Amino acid sequence: MTDHVVKTITDPSFLIALLVGIAVFATVFTALPALGANPLKSRMKAVALERDELRARQRARLAAEADRRRKGLREEQSVGMRNIVERLDLKRALVDEATLNKLKVAGFRGENPLTRFLFFRLVLPFVGLVLAVLYVFVLGALPDQPMFMKIFVCIIAAYAGFYLPVLYVTNRATKRKQSIQQAWPDALDLTLICVESGMSIEAAIRRVADEIGAQSVDLAEELILTNAELSYLQERRQAYENLAARTGLEAVKGVTQALIQAERYGTPVGQALRVLANESREMRMNAAEKKAAALPPKLTVPMILFFLPVLFAVILGPVGIQVSERGSFF
Structure with a gap:
């Protein structure tokens, strides 16, 4: 057995194979850190x-x-819709500066949304009146009410149809303002970082518009539009004022006023943006704290109506079962 082992070890082919194996192992071991990914x-x-x-x-x-x-x-606008609005001269009768500003805040710009708004304010009262007449007089609703009450219900339905577009625009404007207000402090922080890094205000606004879209598409759209207005308007102040008018937020108005003063007097923009960003963030935090403080009074009625009866049922349920089985407490 010993002679066989010695013969195998001293065999030249075995020694060559052993040396080749050791060389391959050393090569792999040496090259493994370079091949492995960090x-x-x-x-x-x-x-x-x-x-x-x-x-x-x-x-x-x-x-x-x-x-x-x-x-x-x-x-393209509907030809009939445009003709009706123009023939009845609804713009002079129903449109004022507040209506135009409300449409802008809601995100509706141009003549098409205004034409549709006026057309629906004209048509929806008749639609509501017809539906109310069918419901009250044809389907026989409110049979015990006098004729005066039925006519009053029809008039209320027509009046509701007249103000339904206004309610829709108001609701849309409110949601849009909330979306912009929530993302505005983060947009100011990004603008401050871009400005302090050496970017111009146009490039900073464009960069912020690309990044802030994940939080608020409405704010990104307004910033892109402001960047475009800064490029082609003769007065840059007008672009900032248009941004404040389209958003309808005091925080945005304060920032635009600071940018206008910086453009006029050459004051540094970074310090003003830092102060305004802190104020906007504090305002958002105060709004959140206000909502949190208003929760206890709002939860009082649901707790009385839903939680307490269930709690009483859980506590007094076994006692009631015991009384019903035994006929007494003892």
Whole structure:
């Protein structure tokens, strides 16, 4: 057995195979750190790819939304709708500066939304009146009420149809203002970072519009429109004032006034933006604290109506079962 082992070890072919195996192992062991990927580098690469994908999806969504809005603003008006509005001169009768500002705050710009708004304010009262007449007189609703009450219900339905477009625009404007107000402090922080890094205000607004779309598409749209107005308007002050008018927020108005003063007197924009960003963030925090403080009074009635009866049933239920089984408490 020993002779066989010694013969095998001293065999030249075995020695060559052993040396080749050792050389291969040493080569692999030496090259393994270079071939293996750095975990931190791989993670950073994955994060960068994910960020690029998120930006690409967000930009595609913003582009689709902008195309949809652009098509909605530029599409052909109905000839009959426009003719009716022009013949009855509804713009002079129903449109004032407050109505135009409300439409702008709601995101409706141009002549097409205004024409539709006036047309529906003209048509919906008759629609509501017809529906109320069918419901009351044809279907026999309110049979016990006198004729005066039935006519009054029909008039109320027509009046509601007249103000239904106003309610829709108001609701749309409120939701849009809330969306812009929630994302405005973050937009100011991003603008401050861009300005302090050496970017111009136009490039900063464009950059912020690309990044803030994930939080508020409405704010991104307004910033893009402001950037376009800064490019072609003769007075940059008008672009800032238009932004404040379209949003209808005091926080935005304060920032635009600071930008106008910076443009006029050459004062640094970064310090003003920092102060205004802190104020906007504090205002948002105060609004959240106000809502939180209003929760206890709002929860009182639901607790009395829903929680307490269930609690009493859970506590007194076994006692009631015992009394029903035994006929007494003892």
